[in-house]
Amino acid sequence: MQLDHVSVPVPAGKIDEVHSFYGGVIELEKLPVRDEVRDVVAWYRVGTGQLHLIANSGWKPPREHAMLPEAGPHFALIVENVDWMRERLDRQNVENWESEVEIPNRRRLFCRDPFGNIIELVELLPTPKSEET
Numbered sequence: 001m002q003l004d005h006v007s008v009p010v011p012a013g014k015i016d017e018v019h020s021f022y023g024g025v026i027e028l029e030k031l032p033v034r035d036e037v038r039d040v041v042a043w044y045r046v047g048t049g050q051l052h053l054i055a056n057s058g059w060k061p062p063r064e065h066a067m068l069p070e071a072g073p074h075f076a077l078i079v080e081n082v083d084w085m086r087e088r089l090d091r092q093n094v095e096n097w098e099s100e101v102e103i104p105n106r107r108r109l110f111c112r113d114p115f116g117n118i119i120e121l122v123e124l125l126p127t128p129k130s131e132e133t
Contacts, residue, residue: 005043005050006075010115012057017114018042022053025092026077026119046077061116074110074118082107082123 010018019042023030028044028051040055064072079085089096089111096111107123 003049005052007052007054008075008117009056009059010053010113010117011059012040012055014115015039015042015053015055018053018055021094021113022051025088025094051075059115062118072118074120076120076122079121079123082109082121085109085121 015038019030022028022042022044028046031043031045031050033041033043042053044051044053062073086096086109089109094111096109099108099110105125105127107125109121111119111121113119
């Protein structure tokens with residue numbers, strides 16, 4: 001089994017901002033959509049899966065977790081280099097932060113898209129020889 005796509009709601013009328021952030025800042029590959037839905041959906045390739053951003057007139061900002069912002073609803077993207085992504089986000093004035101919770105063999109960075117959706121950016125690190133079986 002594998003994941004085909006994840007659907008994330010965004011505010012109606014904001015598809016241009018979606019493309020600026022996900023296609024521009026994050027540099028995901030834009031996928032074609034039918035002409036009749038072009039103003040309400042944006043699809044991007046993520047590895048072998050897809051990210052679908054769908055404009056919704058009833059959209060509400062995501063709720064934050066009381067203790068850890070990154071523990072709320074979010075999705076994670078594997079990136080080659082967290083430091084490069086941090087520099088890119090900083091240049092675009094996109095708020096980003098590291099988690100206080102460490103996970104072995106992963107470097108993690110979090111940011112929000114222009115609509116408040118949390119994105120976790122993960123750099124996978126080699127497993128130290130002592131941890132291999």
